[in-house]
Amino acid sequence: MRTTWTFHTAGQLIFGRGAVRRLGEEALRMRLRKILIVTDKHLVEAGLLALVRMPLESVGVSIEVFDGGEPEPSIELAEALVAAARESKPDGILGLGGGSNMDLAKIAATLLTHGGAVRDYVGEDKVPGPVLPLICVPTTAGTGSEVSASTVLTDKTNQLKVGLLSNYLRPRLAVVDPDLTVSCPKKVTADSGIDALTHAIEAYTAIDNEDFPLPPEERST
Numbered sequence: 001m002r003t004t005w006t007f008h009t010a011g012q013l014i015f016g017r018g019a020v021r022r023l024g025e026e027a028l029r030m031r032l033r034k035i036l037i038v039t040d041k042h043l044v045e046a047g048l049l050a051l052v053r054m055p056l057e058s059v060g061v062s063i064e065v066f067d068g069g070e071p072e073p074s075i076e077l078a079e080a081l082v083a084a085a086r087e088s089k090p091d092g093i094l095g096l097g098g099g100s101n102m103d104l105a106k107i108a109a110t111l112l113t114h115g116g117a118v119r120d121y122v123g124e125d126k127v128p129g130p131v132l133p134l135i136c137v138p139t140t141a142g143t144g145s146e147v148s149a150s151t152v153l154t155d156k157t158n159q160l161k162v163g164l165l166s167n168y169l170r171p172r173l174a175v176v177d178p179d180l181t182v183s184c185p186k187k188v189t190a191d192s193g194i195d196a197l198t199h200a201i202e203a204y205t206a207i208d209n210e211d212f213p214l215p216p217e218e219r220s221t
Contacts, residue, residue: 008149008167008170009147009170010136010146010147010170010171010172010173010174011170011171011172011173012026012172012173012174013146013147013173013174013175013176014026014173014174014175014176015176015177016176016177016178017177017178017179018177018179019175019176019177020051020052020055020137020175020177020179020180021055022055022175023052023055023056023135023137023175024055024056024057024058024059024061025055025059026135026173026175027056027059027061027092027135028059028061030092030133030135030172030173031091032061032091032092032133033060033061033062033091034061034062034063034064034088034089034090034091034092035056035061035062035063035064035090035091035092035093035094035135036064036065036066036084036085036088036090036092036093036094036108037049037052037053037063037064037065037066037094037096038066038069038081038093038094038095038096038097038101038102038104038105038108039065039066039067039069039095039096039097039101040067040068040069040070040097040100040101041067041068043067043096043097043101043139044065044067046183047183048096048139048180048183049065049067049096051180052094052096052137064088064090066081066084066085068080068081069097069100069101069104070100071098071100072100072154072161073100073103073104073153073154074153074154074155074156075118075119075153075154075155075156075157075162076156077104078104078107078108078118078153079117079118081104081107081108082107082108082111082112082118085108085111085112086112090112090132091132091133092132092133092134092135093105093108093109093112093132093133093134093135094134094135094136094137095134095135095136095137095145095146095171096137096139097138097139097140098138098139098140098143098145098188098192099138099140099143099144099145099152102136102138102143102145102146102171103145103150103151103152103153105134105136106131106134106145106151106164106169106171107121107151107153107164108132109131109132109133109134109169110127110131110132110164110168110169112131112132113129113130113131113132114127114128114129114131118153121164121166122162122163122164123163123164123165124165124166125165125166126164126166127164127166127168127169129168130168131168131169133172133173134169134171134172134173135171135172135173135174135175136171136173136174136175137174137175137176137177137180138174138176138180139180139181139183139184140181140184140188140189140192141181141192141193141195141196143192143195144199146171146174146175146176147170147171147174148169148170149165149166149167149168149169149170150163150164150165150169151163151164151169152164
């Protein structure tokens with residue numbers, strides 16, 4: 001019988017139709033004056049970037065945009081984002097889109113704060129401390145990246161996916177506005193629903209970390 005358990009999520013979560021309109025006041029509360037938005041060209045074309053920019057710029061927050069996000073982002077793409085972010089010198093990062101864009105925002109916040117290269121942080125608990133203030137605004141359902149402690153990237157050199165896991169990667173603020181999902185193509189909506197269902201099933205079938213068999217020199221947290 002488990003006698004203790006832990007729970008972690010985003011520092012603050014705002015949910016509801018029209019929630020994105022609160023971004024400006026929340027950014028001011030976080031004392032952010034310049035934000036880099038990490039997104040992709042599809043969301044720009046769909047008008048979702050404009051919905052996020054409007055409440056931020058209305059309160060005087062300066063915006064820079066990186067719209068090079070793509071599905072299954074690579075380590076090379078993450079490094080390109082970080083290089084662009086260092087040029088713009090934001091005091092906060094906002095990930096807008098699906099899990100891929102939000103994961104890119106997390107790694108950008110990490111490297112802008114602690115320096116180094118992406119590969120330095122691959123694995124568990126490699127992030128040494130808090131990262132640049134991070135806001136995540138999902139436009140799909142299912143990924144959960146707006147509240148999770150992980151980032152997943154594609155290592156093209158070794159042809160595998162790699163993960164970064166740290167509670168410091170959890171966003172300071174998650175804004176979940178269902179209205180942002182209505183512009184998704186039908187296939188994306190369907191895939192997102194399957195993703196959410198799969199995560200729910202995993203909660204019932206996953207082996208507890210304390211029971212998971214590992215070699216003596218390894219641990220799971």
